[in-house]
Amino acid sequence: MDDEVIVEINSDADLVTARAEARALASRLGFSRTDATLIATALSEIARNIVVHVGRGRITMRHVREERRYGLVAVAEDEGPGIRHLGAALAEGNASRGGLGLGLPGARRLMDEFEVVCGSVRGTTVTMKKWRIPDELELLRQKRRGGGGARPNPAKADPRR
Numbered sequence: 001m002d003d004e005v006i007v008e009i010n011s012d013a014d015l016v017t018a019r020a021e022a023r024a025l026a027s028r029l030g031f032s033r034t035d036a037t038l039i040a041t042a043l044s045e046i047a048r049n050i051v052v053h054v055g056r057g058r059i060t061m062r063h064v065r066e067e068r069r070y071g072l073v074a075v076a077e078d079e080g081p082g083i084r085h086l087g088a089a090l091a092e093g094n095a096s097r098g099g100l101g102l103g104l105p106g107a108r109r110l111m112d113e114f115e116v117v118c119g120s121v122r123g124t125t126v127t128m129k130k131w132r133i134p135d136e137l138e139l140l141r142q143k144r145r146g147g148g149g150a151r152p153n154p155a156k157a158d159p160r161r
């Protein structure tokens with residue numbers, strides 16, 4: 001379950017890959033289909049920014065675990081010019097080059113944690129996390145197993161999702 005997925009972002013075609021890989025990892029980690037879609041959408045917006053505003057970069061996704069929760073973390077990195085007015089870019093409607101300026105704020109809303117760091121000279125790194133909220137049945141099972149920390153259960157395969 002410690003798989004790490006790296007998607008190189010160079011063109012529009014890679015957005016499809018990023019989206020598919022995000023969705024696949026999210027479902028391997030037991031996220032609901034809805035959450036997997038939200039994660040995939042956020043990642044594809046950030047990947048699209050790399051294609052449109054920089055040209056190339058990469059997204060790394062993996063499982064993140066803390067004592068009582070687990071989730072998915074994605075890190076998007078590029079060596080572009082950085083985001084000049086970051087505060088404004090994170091607010092809606094601040095686009096350049098004809099976009100709508102919804103990508104960054106939209107992606108931020110879809111994820112639980114969202115951090116943008118621009119290098120002092122070049123580069124932008126966007127780190128996004130989504131935490132997985134176990135449902136009641138899962139909590140009950142965990143309790144029965146003896147509490148054990150948060151752990152993804154790919155076998156969970158809830159048919160309702």
Ligand SMILES: Nc1ncnc2c1ncn2[C@@H]1O[C@H](COP(=O)(O)OP(=O)(O)OP(=O)(O)O)[C@@H](O)[C@H]1O
Pocket residue numbers: 049050052053054078080081082083084089094095096097098099100101102103104105124
């Ligand atoms: N990786 C990046 N490198 C440099 N600048 C970026 C990067 N990502 C975003 N930006 C800047 O932040 C602005 C806001 O990004 P956002 O995705 O919200 O809007 P947009 O890409 O312009 O339009 P939209 O995504 O709605 O089509 C962009 O216009 C661009 O100037």
Ligand SMILES: [Mg+2]
Pocket residue numbers: 045048049099102103104
């Ligand atoms: Mg955008």
